[in-house]
Amino acid sequence: QSVLTRPPSVSAAPGQKVTISCSGSSSNIGNNYVSWYQQLPGTAPKLLIYDNNKRPSGIPDRFSGSKSGTSATLGITGLQTGDEADYYCGTWDSSLSAYVFGAGTKVTVL
Amino acid sequence: QLQLQESGPGLVKPSETLSLTCTVSGGSISSSSYYWGWIRQPPGKGLEWIGSIYYSGSTYYNPSLKSRVTISVDTSKNQFSLKLSSVIVADTAVYYCARLPRVFGVLKSSDYWGQGTLVTVSS
Numbered sequence: 001q002s003v004l005t006r007p008p009s010v011s012a013a014p015g016q017k018v019t020i021s022c023s024g025s026s027s028n029i030g031n032n033y034v035s036w037y038q039q040l041p042g043t044a045p046k047l048l049i050y051d052n053n054k055r056p057s058g059i060p061d062r063f064s065g066s067k068s069g070t071s072a073t074l075g076i077t078g079l080q081t082g083d084e085a086d087y088y089c090g091t092w093d094s095s096l097s098a099y100v101f102g103a104g105t106k107v108t109v110l
Numbered sequence: 111q112l113q114l115q116e117s118g119p120g121l122v123k124p125s126e127t128l129s130l131t132c133t134v135s136g137g138s139i140s141s142s143s144y145y146w147g148w149i150r151q152p153p154g155k156g157l158e159w160i161g162s163i164y165y166s167g168s169t170y171y172n173p174s175l176k177s178r179v180t181i182s183v184d185t186s187k188n189q190f191s192l193k194l195s196s197v198i199v200a201d202t203a204v205y206y207c208a209r210l211p212r213v214f215g216v217l218k219s220s221d222y223w224g225q226g227t228l229v230t231v232s233s
Contacts, residue, residue, distance in 0.1 A: 050218065
């Protein structure tokens with residue numbers, strides 16, 4: 001059972017927007033940086049967002065991250081079929097002295 | 111371009127020790143800005159951070175695995191390694207090695223990943 005809670009799945013039509021929430025506590029999201037990862041089927045995870053809202057080089061601006069209090073959100077606009085993947089939030093937990101991942105959210109493009 | 115490559119046996123018997131090595135190329139494992147770590151993913155399940163090591167040898171481990179995990183580093187070979195003892199079937203997973211940027215001792219993210227290697231625990 002992860003210390004970070006998230007919706008198991010979200011879906012939307014092509015071109016639409018989806019948001020994925022990740023909820024934690026003051027020991028993790030509330031006081032540490034949040035990252036988001038995209039895992040396409042059969043591949044290694046890829047860093048999508050780091051430091052709450054920054055995109056690595058090569059990540060399109062359709063992907064955005066935000067954090068407020070003990071929750072973080074990943075937004076995907078202009079949804080494409082190639083965005084179908086599992087998305088994970090991750091952050092440091094100061095109480096556990098451990099890096100923790102959310103359980104993953106499956107994005108389906110209808 | 112930084113690359114990480116996992117290597118090691120793909121099959122381990124129950125109660126034995128799983129051993130994997132990650133070779134880093136295109137960058138130095140001795141950088142002060144990063145930890146290096148292991149993350150696993152059982153078939154059809156989510157990601158689980160196993161632990162991470164700094165080039166000096168300082169480590170963090172997942173509390174749920176701490177009693178069975180040892181991560182070590184060999185800066186001369188630009189490699190770090192994982193040992194997981196007393197494995198059970200539930201340890202079957204794809205094991206990834208990764209680079210984790212740090213700030214004030216806190217791990218911020220996993221920005222480079224290896225391709226992963228499947229380790230099956232079975233007799």
